[in-house]
Amino acid sequence: MKALRRRLFWKIYLTLLAGLLGSAFAMAALWWAVGETPKRRLEMLEAQIASEATALAGHAAEAEPAVGRLSAVVGADVALYERGGGLLAAHGTHARLVGDEAGGPRALWVLRTALPDGRTLLVSAHPTPGTRVARIAIFALLVAAFVGLAALPVTARLTRRLERLRSGLARWGEGDLRTRVDASGGDEVAALAHTFNIAAARIDALLDAQRRLLTNASHELRSPLARLRLAVDLWSARSAGSARDEIVRNLAELDALVEEILLSSRLEHDGARCARRENVDLLALAAEEAARVGAEVEGDSVSVLGETALLRRLLRNLLENGVAHGAPPIQVRAEPAGRLARIVVSDRGPGIPPQERQCVFEPFYRPRGRDERAGGWGLGLALVRQIAERHGGSAGCVEADRGGSCFVVEIPRDPSCTRARRLSAEGEPP
Known part of the structure; x- marks a missing residue:
């Protein structure tokens, strides 16, 4: 049957069923244990009371100590009544309460024994007010613990496998395409x-x-x-x-x-694996590349740990993009920005419309209506973003203060820092 092959369904179903059945049996045991405890207790003590009651057949002066000893032996409240119904001796609060009225006790469970001399012995095992609630609470906790322990092994194994699967999918989604997950089992x-x-x-x-x-x-x-x-x-x-x-x-x-x-x-x-990491001064690197195209350089010295050749290519592509698609003056600025190092390259050209500021980072993107002979952006800006992300950073195009284009790259100065936020296409210039 097709439904029987759904083993995961049956594992969950049978686990819940076993838990419910266990709960039912535990509640039945709870009812039996809590509901019948006083009666069963008195029945078990009846033989003890019969053997000890002979000591009460003596004089009245000996009745009070004898009642106390009997109460200690049987672990219950004891009251001794005369033939006429008067209270002769008592030990315990409940025994006194049931002995207030001659003719019979008012407690829930009371053992009544007639002595040979005509006197009456009452043994009361009525629990204290909190005893029943405490028993129910204890048994309820035991039932909950039983259900939890019964379901724990299966659910723990199931969730552990699902977590391993989720972790593998996450690694694969982050670019580690060699990731494979454990496929053992038959469900x-x-x-x-x-x-x-x-x-x-x-x-x-x-x-x-x-x-x-x-x-x-x-x-x-x-x-x-x-x-x-x-x-x-x-x-x-x-x-x-x-x-x-x-x-x-x-x-x-x-x-x-x-x-x-x-x-x-x-x-x-x-992927994101960097080789031959070394400290790279971005301001010095920017100055070298800016000299090739006659761009202006400003900013503060800031270093990152990365690949010099790739970071040089990143700066060169940004500057050559400004030369090819922008207009002078082309400016490059390197500066620290908290835990990040920031590179800003701007020009005074026609700029990039807001709706295209993310598209320009796509390989060989050509704006709509652009003459084919003028070419597109090729791979230059796509490589800029790839190199930035390889170093844990981001690249984006933002609105310039005085027109033209403004490209911003942010790279963590500490490799252990989280990936720099991706700049929004509608973002403000830094």
Whole structure:
């Protein structure tokens, strides 16, 4: 039957059923133990009372001590009445209460014994007011503990497996595509884990194939590009003119594009793992890159722990983006911002509309209506965001104070710091 194969359902159902049955049996035992305790207690003490009662057949002067001894032996309240119903001796509050009126006791459970000389002995085992409530509370706690202990092993194992599955899914979602989860067992949790492992393996294989294709194609492109560059260099020695300059410029762009594709592929493959970390002074690095394009530099010295080559590429791409799509003056500022290091690159160009400030970080994004000959943003800004995220930071485009574009990168100064907040496309300039 299909329903019987739903083992997880049956585990939960049977656990609850066992808990309810255990509770029912425990409540029955509770009722029996609490409801019958005084009666059963008196019945068990009847033999003791009969053997001790012979000591009460003596004189009245000996009755009071004898009643006290009997009360201590049987652990109950005892009252001795004369033939006429008068109270002769008593020990205990309840025995005195039931002996206030001749003719019979008013307690719930009382053992009445007639002595050989005609006197009457009453033994009362009525509990104190708090005893019954205390017994019920104790047994209720025992029932709750029983149900909790009965359900604990199964539920703990189930939730532990679900937590491991959730943790594996979280790691996979954060970019560790090699993550696999434990698929042992034969229930729905194991089936879900097995399905996830299959899907993750397929996705990982597809991405690996895509990366290999991209890397191989990029490497294959470099060989003809190198031959073309050599041919153009040989030709340029004998020729001159704008055609030659255009060819050289296009070859340089192709070479840069291939290099960016290779770098992007490597960053995607390596994920967030940084290699060869070292202290990098962002202000000094910004000054070196700004000198290449004639940009202005300002700010304070601030260092981060990261990869120098990648951080240099980040700054170079931001500055070259300002040269290609903005207008002078191009400014770069590096400064500390609490636990973060902040890089701000701005220009005085036409700027970027608010609705496109996140889109420009997509690979090869081209704004609507832009002339194809003018090109798009290529991979430059996409690499900026990849490099920032590789260092635990973020990159964004915000509104500039005096027009133009303003790009902000924030990187934790301490690698153990949490990832820097992602700047909103509508954010304010720092």
